[in-house]
Amino acid sequence: MNAPFAPQPAPFHAALADGPPGGRAYWLRAADGVRIRAGLWGGGSKGTVVLLPGRTEYVEKYGRAAADLVARGWSVATLDWRGQGLADRLLPDPMSGHVRDFDDYQRDLDALLALVAEQGLPGPLMLMGHSMGGCIALRALHRGLGFRAAVFSAPMWGIMMAAWLRPLAQVVSALAGPFGQAHRYAPGTAAVSYVAEAEFAGNVLTTDREMWDYMKAQVLAEPALGLGGPSMGWLRAALSECAALMARPAPDLPALCVLGTAEKVVDPAPIHLRMQSWPKGRLDLYPGAEHEIMMEGPAIRARFFDASAGLFDASR
Numbered sequence: 001m002n003a004p005f006a007p008q009p010a011p012f013h014a015a016l017a018d019g020p021p022g023g024r025a026y027w028l029r030a031a032d033g034v035r036i037r038a039g040l041w042g043g044g045s046k047g048t049v050v051l052l053p054g055r056t057e058y059v060e061k062y063g064r065a066a067a068d069l070v071a072r073g074w075s076v077a078t079l080d081w082r083g084q085g086l087a088d089r090l091l092p093d094p095m096s097g098h099v100r101d102f103d104d105y106q107r108d109l110d111a112l113l114a115l116v117a118e119q120g121l122p123g124p125l126m127l128m129g130h131s132m133g134g135c136i137a138l139r140a141l142h143r144g145l146g147f148r149a150a151v152f153s154a155p156m157w158g159i160m161m162a163a164w165l166r167p168l169a170q171v172v173s174a175l176a177g178p179f180g181q182a183h184r185y186a187p188g189t190a191a192v193s194y195v196a197e198a199e200f201a202g203n204v205l206t207t208d209r210e211m212w213d214y215m216k217a218q219v220l221a222e223p224a225l226g227l228g229g230p231s232m233g234w235l236r237a238a239l240s241e242c243a244a245l246m247a248r249p250a251p252d253l254p255a256l257c258v259l260g261t262a263e264k265v266v267d268p269a270p271i272h273l274r275m276q277s278w279p280k281g282r283l284d285l286y287p288g289a290e291h292e293i294m295m296e297g298p299a300i301r302a303r304f305f306d307a308s309a310g311l312f313d314a315s316r
Contacts, residue, residue, distance in 0.1 A: 007115055010037045011086060016218045017063025020070040025059055028079075028115055030107040036087040037080040038112050040119060041066040044074040047316060048121040049308075050112065050147070051078040052140075054131030054156070055097055055234075056194070056227040058085030060218055064211075065294045068301065072309035075121050079112045081105055081132075083234075084227045091183050095191035095228035098183065102241035105136045106143065113145065124148045126312045130294065131266060132156045135241060141251040149315035151308045152257040153293045157274055158242050158267030159235075182233030189229020195219050196226055204264040206290050208297040215295060246270055250278035256311050257281060258304060260289030260296075 012025035017039075025039045039059030049069050051062055058080045066076040080087040082105070083098050090098045099105065116125070127150040129137030134155025141150060185191070195205070196219045200212045219226045230238070257275050259268060275283035284307065289296050293304050 007038070007118065012039065013060050013218075013222055014063075016221055017060040017066075018214070019060075019063030019066045023063065023066070026115060028111040030082065030104075030111045032104070032107055034082045034088050034090075034104070034107070036082055036108050036111060037085060038115050039078045040115070040121065041070055041076040042121060043070045044072075044076070045122055046073040046313065047124045047126060047148075048075040048077055048116055049126045049128050049312065050109075050116070051076055052109070052127070052129040052133030052137050053078060053081065054133050055081075055230065056084055057130075057133075058218075058225045060222075060225065061215060062294075064214070065305075068305040069309070072305060074126070074309065074312060077112060077116045077121060079108060081108055081136075085225055091231065093183070093191060095193075095226070096183065096185060096231045097227050097229065097234055098231040099234050099237055102136065102139065102237050106139060109136065109140055109145075124316055126150070126315065128308065129153070129155060131291065132238075135238070135245065138245050138251075139241070141253065142245075142248060147253070149254040149311050150251075150256075151311060152255065153304070154259055154263060154266050154291050155257065155271060156238070156242065156266045157246060158270035159238060160263075160265055160267045182231060182236070184232050185229045186232055186235045191228040193219050193223075193226035193228060196223070204290060205292045206295045207262075207288065208295065208300075211292075211295040211297070242270070246274065250274060250281060253280060254311055254315050255281040256284065256307060258284045258286060258293050258307075260286045260291065260293060262288055262290050265291040 007026035010025040010027040023041045062078050069076050083090045125147050127137050127147040130153040134152040195215050275281050
């Protein structure tokens with residue numbers, strides 16, 4: 001796989017990331033010309049974990065996760081998806097999380113994999129995806145990109161909404177494009193970064209105050225990393241992709257999926273259904289944990305990264 005263009009050094013906020021030594025970032029261009037940002041942490045000799053972030057996220061958010069993986073012998077590669085972080089924003093309103101089609105995220109992933117090869121990060125490759133990144137990761141497995149195993153953290157295989165609202169959301173989001181409204185915010189969302197504005201009490205991401213403060217400090221220090229609600233175009237694309245993925249059988253490779261029992265962001269039902277039908281898959285539930293297992297307290301994080309490294313070690 002050849003890189004679409006030569007990678008160039010990109011800004012990287014090492015102090016905010018609080019990751020292992022040697023972290024670095026690069027500008028890349030996807031095959032359609034959109035500029036994205038990639039982050040690499042070397043130092044692990046067992047192979048490389050390709051870590052796919054969720055919606056609104058960015059390279060620095062996974063600095064501590066990279067430290068946990070590097071400590072277990074794995075190098076890490078991650079990225080800012082198009083439309084978020086320091087990657088190209090796709091609408092005049094930079095706070096709107098927008099994408100035309102989820103296939104576009106696969107172009108971003110292809111550029112990241114080209115960088116991993118160009119920079120000589122070690123194989124084999126393992127896949128880890130959180131939330132929206134878990135949706136993109138599942139599509140990547142169906143594409144047969146050579147990953148040996150996958151770990152999913154609260155994957156977005158369905159979007160949390162009331163049952164009565166789902167058909168309405170599908171119709172309204174589908175009509176938004178033809179009527180020139182795909183750029184508008186999805187109902188109930190706005191040009192506000194959730195982490196920057198919300199208080200720890202009652203948040204839907206983590207039960208751990210230290211990790212909440214870690215995430216909040218990043219966006220407050222570098223507002224350009226923040227993102228608001230999704231566009232109607234993103235909602236249409238997400239609903240379509242989730243439905244398409246759930247209609248396919250599970251890939252034939254080892255997988256671990258983790259889910260907090262206090263999940264309030266993604267729909268747990270498709271996760272349970274998918275993992276019940278995944279022959280080489282296992283679902284682990286974390287009692288009381290919220291959406292972000294990798295941003296929970298030390299005991300939960302240790303359990304998660306030990307289990308992930310165990311699967312990756314066994315799949316080399």
